[in-house]
Amino acid sequence: MELAYKVDSYGKPAWIVLTVLAFMAWWPLGLALLAFAIGSGRFGCGRRGFSRWQEQGADAMRNGFGHGFGCWTRPTPSSGNRAFDEYRQDTLRRLEEEQKEFKDFLERLRQAKDKAEFDQFMADRRRRSGEPDAEAPSGN
Numbered sequence: 001m002e003l004a005y006k007v008d009s010y011g012k013p014a015w016i017v018l019t020v021l022a023f024m025a026w027w028p029l030g031l032a033l034l035a036f037a038i039g040s041g042r043f044g045c046g047r048r049g050f051s052r053w054q055e056q057g058a059d060a061m062r063n064g065f066g067h068g069f070g071c072w073t074r075p076t077p078s079s080g081n082r083a084f085d086e087y088r089q090d091t092l093r094r095l096e097e098e099q100k101e102f103k104d105f106l107e108r109l110r111q112a113k114d115k116a117e118f119d120q121f122m123a124d125r126r127r128r129s130g131e132p133d134a135e136a137p138s139g140n
Helices: 001-010 012-025 027-039 047-062 082-135
Strands: none
Touching: 001 012, 012 027
């Protein structure tokens, strides 16, 4: 474990380099090192990193950002200009609302298409079930 503490002192880039080198040396070793690094929270995605990940997500939601949490993305830092930060937050909120409206539109479109296809199926079925009666001999 002393090696792990030494690599920790260099941060995530050291873990990434060490993992790549382990994969190059022997792939099972690289896979084991990758599992260890993720599982121990050294990449910020594992069990120990999970509570920090949840806190970041909660902070992002409180700040009005619907994104910015996860192990690969980080919340957008403040620019230092409050007016710009408010403008950015309003713009992101508006875009998220537009995205939701667009998803709702697509859902309505899919429902309309499904209904049209079902109506076509039922019309074809009625026509097929009605055709044998029309073709029956008239008794001449």
